[in-house]
Amino acid sequence: MPVSTKPPNRVIPVLALAAFACTWLLDLGVVQPNRIVSGTGYGLYAATGWFGAVVVSSLLAVVIVLATKLTPKRFGALILLLTTALMAQPLLLEVFALRKLPEDSAYARIGLGAGFWCLAFFLALMLLETLGRFKASRRLQFSVVLLVVVSWWFCASREGLSSLSLIREYANRADQFSQALTTHLSLSLGAVAISAVLAFGLALAMVRRERLRRPLLGLVSFMQTIPSLALFGLLIAPLGALSAAYPFLQTLGIRGIGWAPAMLALIAYSLLPMVRNTYVALMEVPEPVVDAGRGMGMNERQIFFKVKLPLALPVIIEGVRITTIQAIGLTAVAALIGAGGFGTFIFQGLGQAAMDLVLLGALPTVFLALAADAILSALKFQRAPR
């Protein structure tokens, strides 16, 4: 492998040093007497004692040594080491909880400190850098991510972390959480699915009729420029009036606030990236290829399904990917008009100044967006002509 002849890697040692500095200078965790009060911070040494401090520091030292001269063998070792470190990181919190959580207080809980986030962030960056340098296969990348996610999931469900503030917030709202997950997914994915169908039709119409191109693109671009909160607000009045005039709509749940205006706004926002990508993808199929297909004796249907669509598909999927990520994010905002979803926790948490409740809404939203990104990227990669 040509990797071994490359100059020494500077990125990983620098990241490791940054991680080292963060763990020693910032608080790893916080002990809070209850969910609102901000509590006392503890650094790595104070939180986990000599043992934790030595483990973390020597791990980072080994990473630096390995990264100074990267042979293929060391790449493997580095990936293994970093993955294990990330997987095991929640254990630091368990040790912290064991040592510092007051036994006598029922409301006391531990919170995540900046040091913990930074350590996770830099470990992840180093892992990404190593996987990138290693030109790791998609399967390896996927396995690494899956291992880390499963491990964190497993740690979170252990007794040792039950005093973690985030988990307390979850435990208090387990039902609401799964309700929010369902609502969030059905709103965002439903909007993407509906707008995908609409966008496909619109793009086809634009391909067939040149005259429709400018007005349609103009319309969907215009909808994109309205601020999301304003669009949600704008839809409240007409939908409210509609459901007041036709009571049967109310039985369907269509009211001025709730899922109906959220869905409409999400669809409106999803149309531009989807229409534009589908249209461009279909128009950019090379003319000689279509000409050859027709000259070979394909009919228009065969040309569309056998040539144009497969060639356009990677770009269309790219549009779906952008739209899905965007819709997952916007659905969080739609909580403001009572649509439900993870945004509910974020705005409740902001109102109560309970940051861990905000995290309970924000983290799954980010996770959903990343998961959608990964899945659709993989799909696009797989569909692209090799």
Place this chain on the structure above:
Amino acid sequence: MIELKGVTRRFGDAVAVDNIDLTIETGEVCVLVGSSGCGKSTTLRMINRLLPRTSGEILVDGEDINNADPEALRLNMGYAIQSTGLFPHWTVARNIGVVPDLLKWPARKRDERVSELLTLLGLDPAADAIKYPHQLSGGQAQRVGVARALAGDPNILLMDEPFGALDAITRENLQQEMLRIQRQLNKTTVFVTHDIDEALKLATRIAVMDQGRIIQHDTPEAILRRPASAFVENLIGKGDRGLKLLGLRTVGDVMARHALPSQPEPLAEVLKETDSLRIALSIMVWQNSGELPVFSEAGEAVGTVTREQLLQGGA
């Protein structure tokens, strides 16, 4: 047989093809030659109805092509173009098999046909079949384009500057292949080019086009000897038309043949009986000799040719 009778094609007010009459006999190679924009591609594309004609009649084997279903018509006409138009998301094998698939041939028959064509065009039926178009060189891609055009065993072959984008050596090779394949298959072919040398080499008859009209339609020899106008004279080039004439005939036509072929020691540069008189003359000048031995493809000495025979044969 393809007949064009008074065929005209307009784009708006511009006349791309102007009332042309052209008959292409079964099994002949008709080359449309002329400078860029003179209406060659338009003429070709009216034959497989990729473009509708404005007026006139186009008959294939006596039937007006407008009476046929356009897809069925095209399935019986191989089509190869300069930019190859290979489907980038399909392997070479699937590209070549597209017409057999459209014709709903059984998979085995199609696969056999694909292998056969890859071999015919000098490609590797195992290694090249599984490649994607972007993995091919320009010459290989064009070979695949020609193989794809031949795959459905069509009666008619339409080729629009298929070798126009290739370098001189690759083009020369593919022209040789075309001649060889045409000798085997005898397809009625309409071949478009702007290169008069390519036309002279491949054509049974040449149609010289200018501004949408056919200026002259005749055999390569007749075009060289009796150009119909100053335009044609210019196109073939006054300076070396004698040499071009020598290029039309092979050594085998004029040489003195031995009673019995013999197997001599191999020589570095040998004259083959399939080489043109032009090549023979070139070798004579180079070696400063008045007489050359002639060899068969198999490497046997089959005769001799003299400078006098050459010049008489060319005259």
